[in-house]
Amino acid sequence: MFFLVFLLTVPMAMASDVDGMQGASPPDGTKATGARTYGNYEADKVFDKDLTTRWLSAGYKDTIELDFPKAITLNSVQIAGYADPNSSASYTIYGLQNETWSVIGEKKFPLVSKLTILDPIEVTKGSYDSLKIEVNTPSSWVAISEITLGVNINTPTNLKAAAGDSQATLNWDQVQESESYIVRYGTEAGKYTETVTVTKDAYGSYVIPGLTNGTTYYFVVTATVNGIESGYSNEASATPQTTVGAVLNVTIDKDTVKVGDKFTSAISLENVSDIYAEDFTIQYDPSLFEYLGYDEVEGYKVYNTPTDENGKIRFIVASQGKEYSISDKATFLKS
Numbered sequence: 015m016f017f018l019v020f021l022l023t024v025p026m027a028m029a030s031d032v033d034g035m036q037g038a039s040p041p042d043g044t045k046a047t048g049a050r051t052y053g054n055y056e057a058d059k060v061f062d063k064d065l066t067t068r069w070l071s072a073g074y075k076d077t078i079e080l081d082f083p084k085a086i087t088l089n090s091v092q093i094a095g096y097a098d099p100n101s102s103a104s105y106t107i108y109g110l111q112n113e114t115w116s117v118i119g120e121k122k123f124p125l126v127s128k129l130t131i132l133d134p135i136e137v138t139k140g141s142y143d144s145l146k147i148e149v150n151t152p153s154s155w156v157a158i159s160e161i162t163l164g165v166n167i168n169t170p171t172n173l174k175a176a177a178g179d180s181q182a183t184l185n186w187d188q189v190q191e192s193e194s195y196i197v198r199y200g201t202e203a204g205k206y207t208e209t210v211t212v213t214k215d216a217y218g219s220y221v222i223p224g225l226t227n228g229t230t231y232y233f234v235v236t237a238t239v240n241g242i243e244s245g246y247s248n249e250a251s252a253t254p255q256t257t258v259g260a261v262l263n264v265t266i267d268k269d270t271v272k273v274g275d276k277f278t279s280a281i282s283l284e285n286v287s288d289i290y291a292e293d294f295t296i297q298y299d300p301s302l303f304e305y306l307g308y309d310e311v312e313g314y315k316v317y318n319t320p321t322d323e324n325g326k327i328r329f330i331v332a333s334q335g336k337e338y339s340i341s342d343k344a345t346f347l348k349s
């Protein structure tokens with residue numbers, strides 16, 4: 015009698031982990047070497063995040079070595095073993111520190127049948143440059159489908175999202191040792207369809223552009239340390255909205271102005287609300303016009319002494335009382 019085992023593989027939004035396994039895959043840049051390898055069942059198949067592919071040795075006892083691009087701090091190793099026919103398997107894990115190998119964990123599993131995700135093997139917590147896993151299976155060739163590492167990376171906290179026009183601005187608490195962050199977002203809580211990798215300096219303020227106004231977006235962020243990704247932060251949401259920019263209008267009181275004519279232009283602000291003070295600079299071409307002065311409009315007062323600096327005049331104008339606050343459109347100065 016035999017059983018067929020089917021494995022359903024679903025494309026994962028979460029890049030670093032293997033479906034059904036804990037911890038993270040070894041980072042990009044890891045080099046895997048099997049002491050012996052059968053056919054094209056190469057050693058790097060133990061971290062391709064695909065449970066259906068595996069490293070296969072041509073013997074009952076063999077060793078695989080993982081050399082990391084940078085030392086990784088870990089406290090457990092999980093193995094998806096493959097044994098055909100069914101077999102027991104014992105695993106001895108060595109860690110490399112200061113160019114010295116030492117045994118950091120071992121465990122025997124009485125039954126590994128075909129593809130089996132074994133319980134994580136605890137190892138002495140430490141920072142390791144390389145790992146070596148020695149496998150002993152008395153009645154089956156040595157095979158490993160996937161290896162994941164139990165790592166403790168601080169997860170970003172306090173993620174906040176502020177809505178803007180077609181965009182959202184994110185900030186979160188810095189994870190000290192992180193080399194970059196990954197922002198994931200989508201239009202449904204818990205479902206993140208978009209991924210952006212951002213620099214380690216982005217935590218204070220990061221803008222996600224190109225969003226649809228009126229749609230709520232949900233965001234999470236992770237930290238990456240030594241190529242390994244942390245867990246998700248809290249989820250934050252924002253609904254971008256159209257904002258109409260304030261428009262400063264300059265209106266001239268005559269349709270045409272002849273040379274030598276004196277004219278007045280009204281300065282007004284549109285599309286704003288509850289503004290009581292405004293600091294702005296008027297620029298004109300001094301080769302064509304001469305600035306003669308300004309008139310205040312009732313309810314508004316000029317607080318500085320505007321001087322003409324080669325065609326640029328700065329005004330600080332404040333309204334006097336609530337009834338003169340600038341909402342929608344108001345003319346508050348004539349010059």
Ligand SMILES: [Ca+2]
Binds near residue numbers: 059063065067159160
């Ligand atoms: Ca694999």
